[in-house]
């Protein structure tokens with residue numbers, strides 16, 4: 001997608017034989033556009049854990065490139081099986097909620113395991129990681145294609161008046177390789193000339209909405225308004241939201257969906273106000289091994305400092321500002337689970353899927 005009118009993906013490799021991996025370092029957005037080069041699996045594990053990159057789809061693709069780097073590290077060093085196994089499990093344990101990480105790592109390792117020579121393993125791991133990056137981008141493009149009619153229909157019913165869409169966190173292209181999940185139908189609608197306006201939840205504590213979703217929408221020229229997290233209910237009660245679209249980090253077989261903390265409250269408010277609540281996600285985000293989500297999907301707990309300090313630009317410098325007494329105890333839950341009964345449907349690359357076990361199971365074919 002566009003950054004200052006130039007097309008970018010969130011992750012790529014140079015055009016050399018066994019290249020390093022490059023990412024947009026999202027910690028610096030929206031103030032600075034920084035590209036980080038990752039040369040070892042350790043650097044990739046840190047980038048995922050400390051959220052230089054984030055978002056379920058991108059975490060998965062990054063994990064795949066991390067496995068490639070682990071094999072490359074092994075080739076340059078001792079080529080030990082223990083080293084590779086421990087490197088892969090380190091990458092796997094960086095972030096627990098988004099299932100895409102496990103999904104991608106399993107695909108790469110299964111495609112590499114029967115190869116004998118380490119240099120061939122490295123080449124194959126790179127090839128598979130690139131494939132998964134392309135698959136992620138294409139899935140997100142198709143989510144846009146499949147979600148577009150939902151927005152078109154509302155626009156028709158409103159006689160072409162602006163369609164107001166609320167979104168939470170960042171489920172745009174920065175959360176994937178390209179296009180995004182929740183934002184992809186919006187980009188498709190906007191490019192088609194349908195009038196859309198996005199209410200962007202700031203999404204405390206890391207403010208992915210304020211920092212990333214606004215930046216993406218600005219670059220694509222999509223009209224939007226930033227709101228604090230508690231505004232959504234008020235807007236919905238006053239007829240100012242036509243639909244809600246969020247992303248997802250893990251969806252159980254019955255449709256229970258883990259997404260960024262606060263999503264559940266938006267779904268409740270949408271339900272109470274008769275507003276359709278859609279979840280947009282590729283099939284790599286469905287955890288077919290889990291029957292239900294509540295109490296089963298691991299919920300990431302992150303450092304309390306993310307809540308105690310706010311990060312922002314002050315006098316041209318990016319600073320962290322303390323917003324509570326230093327000794328305050330903090331609980332920083334990263335995600336919550338929205339029960340499937342509150343979800344109108346899933347927008348996937350394979351089509352619009354009803355939130356029930358029968359329909360979701362068919363996706364796994």
Ligand SMILES: CSC[C@H]1O[C@H](OP(=O)(O)O)[C@H](O)[C@@H]1O
Pocket residue numbers: 054055056057168169170171172175181208246247248249259260261334
């Ligand atoms: C794949 S949708 C993006 C998803 O990722 C976010 O989490 P995080 O920024 O912590 O990686 C959030 O749940 C978004 O909906």
